[in-house]
Amino acid sequence: MIEILSAAPLMTVQDMGRSGNYRYGVCRSGAMDRVALAIGNALLGNDENAAALEIPMPPVRIFFRSEINFALTGADCVATLDGSPIPPWWAMRARAGQVLSLAPPQTGSCAYLCLEGGINVPEVLGSRSTQLREGFGGLNGKPVSPGDRLDAVGNDVILPPGGLGAVPPRNALALSDWPGITLRVIPAAEYDNYTAASRDAFWSADWLITPQSNRAGYRLSGPDLTLTHPLELRSHGIVPGVIQVPPGGQPIIQLADAGTMGGYPKIGTVIEADLWRIGQARAGDRLRFIETDYGTAIDALEAVKQYLYDMRRQTALLRKAARRWEQV
Template sequence: MIEIVQTGPLNTVQDLGRPGYRAIGVSASGAMDPLAVRVGNVLLGNEQGAAAIEVQTFPFKIRFSAITDFAVTGADGTISLNGREVMAWCIHRAAASDVLEIRQPRRMARVYITVAGGVDVPVVMGSRSTTLRGGFGGNGGRPLAAGDKLATTPTDGQLPYRAVAVVEPIVALREIFPAAIDDVLPVRAIPAGEHELFASDAKRFWSQPWRISSQSDRTGFRLSGEPIKPEAPVEMRSHGVVPGVVQVPPGGEPIIQMSDANTAGGYPKIAGVIEGDLWRLGQARIGTKIQFVRSTHAEARSTEQSVDRYVEDVRRTATMVKRALRVIA
């Protein structure tokens, strides 16, 4: 069992989402940085999609009621267990009554707490993710509050855990993801259905940096910059949208659909962020500058394969280390 001791608004339970229900108006939801959740879970020996705690407002503090193995991944917040600083991207063991505290990250936006066995909240439509707009999933469909208690699977204390750590993806995958230049984050995208309707303005979409505005949340990132508009007014029926779709409303400042993406919309689509880049975008803070980089389906697929290989390497390495520690214990 985990007790929430201190929290800010909008911290929730998330897993990898509930795809397959958009046709009836249900957003997939899920972690804004799914890669952090996957890595934390495979470190602990969980299924990749086990539920975790997504922390985006700080400080955040929890108390363990039993021996529990856990990992903290995602943004590099200061992490302490009973006041002693501990590493991220590493398995730790908490004893009963231990307190874990996470402070504001120095970079990136969201921290994830995974625990052995996963956070045990009811499954709704195949997922434990919180959908705040719908008021379901997670911990009663709402953000976590001080005093809330979340069920977990107690650790028997016999499994080895020390020295099981991993190189974080921002380092391990640096050859796969383009680096930020002058604090501008490159975001790869593929032209979408209405791209050609923007004519010369489409060039500015790709060439100018955009800033993630304060009007951004888990539903979508609204970008600020020099507006872009189609050559002529566009009247469209509402159509399905998914995370990563970049829509352009009448004001001309694009909106990137994120984890709690709307299931349908009528704004023209100029591009779609490749799935492999969504975790980095999900870690971008309000005010971050981004620039879209034109990509291809082949590059998008290659990126996904590289990420999958990295996660599998983490799983294999963690398994081997645990096996070796068990032998010498």
Template sequence: MITILETSALNTVQDLGRPGYRNLGVGTSGVMDALALQVGNILLGNQMDDACIELQTYPFVLRFETATTFTVTGIDAAIELDGRTILPWMIETAAAGQVLRVGPPKAGARGYICLAGGIEVPVVLGSRSTQLRGSFGGLDGRPLEAGDTLETIATALDVVGYGALPPAAVLDAVATAEDSKVIHLRAMPATDYALFTPEAQQRLWDTPWRITPQSNRVGYRLSGAPLELRHRVELRSYGVIAGIVQVPPAGEPIVQLADANTVGGYPRIATVIEADLWRLAQARIGTRIRLHECSFAEGVAAMQPVNAYLDKLRMMVAHYRSSAHSRAGMKSGAKA
């Protein structure tokens, strides 16, 4: 069990989401940065869909009521366990009564506290994710508050001291000579791309769009020169997934994210590819992003390095743990 000692708004329990219920009007939800959660669960030997705490606001402080192995992924931040600095993306074990503090990130936006065995909250429609708009899932369908307790499968792993290179250090971003503070994302022209003027189409790719404060887990609203249609159109509602870039009448795009509506009707100009959604999830308010046009085939192929990164991490964890157990066995045999 863990107890939340300090938290700000919108920190929630999340897993990889609840696909398959859009026909009932239920969005997928789940973590914004699915890659960070998968890395944490691989490091801990968890199931890939085990739930974590997603942090969006800081500081966040919790107390371990039982010995628990954990890791914090997604961000580079000041992280302390009973005042001792620990590294993100590394496996640590806390003793009962120890306190974990996660400060504001120096890099990234959303942190993930992953615990060995996961977090035990009720499964609703196949997921433990918090659906804030529907007020269900997670802990009573709401953000975490000071004083809350979360049940865990209290697990202290017998091997610690290993970790992962962050995805940003391994996976190549779009090659560019521009300002490194701009986040570069690959996107495919979407269904309604041809409805926009040639000038708007070019502006989509040339503009460093700024993420506005009117952004959240539903979607990022982008600020820049408006994108104009060739002529006014009325579209039937269509299914919406994370990554779709819609353009409302004002002409400034909205990128749909984890808590996206199940249906929409604004023209779709582009779709950010799945392989780059984790980069978008780690973009802060005020950050500028650039979209780079890619084909469907290139978008599909872009998942190969991501999957290879996760596969190599699985192999590393298995090898490290096996070697540690072998060394422990040899020492035990020598003592005997």
């Protein structure tokens, strides 16, 4: 069990999200960075959909009320356990009474604290994810606050004495040397309804993430995107990654808590393989879009899956070796 001593705003329990409920108006929700969550669960030998604590923009302090395996992934928050530093993307064992501290992130925005077996909260519609707008899932549909206690499901995994880690995806899946965030985008249904100048600007501009951004969507600031003629659309289904353009001409990238319907024109869609990149962005970061196609998007998703498969296999071997050494 862990107890929250201090919390970040909108810190919530999240898993991979709830699928199959769009027809009921229930969005996917789930982790903003699903790759970071998958890595944390893999390091601990958890089910890939185990729930964890999503910590946007620490600092936070967490008290371990019992001995437990844990993993920290996502944003690099200069973590310490009772003052001793913890490497980024690392899993290890905590003793009862120890305190985990996370400083404000040096890179990224969301840290993930995974516990052995996952965080034990009730499933709602097949997921333990928190949906703040609707008020269900996670810890009674609310952010995690100081004084809250969270139990772990638990498992029998044995970690190496010093712990084990993973190569961060920003290194293993790097796209470019540009210091900002690069996202691959497929042109969407209304792409051809924008002027040629707007289409060129969409691909060439450096887009700024504004403070009016949250788990539902990231609002961008840059050149105005204008239609060739007025366009009225009926509301239609949208998913995370869709880039809509309101009448003001400034795009919005729909994310984990986005609504299931919308009527703004769509100029593009961030591919599934790159959603983790935007999930680690924060206000003030700059984005660039790279035009891609469906085949490339599928190949990119396979590369992410292969990276996770290789990491799960390698860490499983290390945990197996640790179990053998303990039995000697």
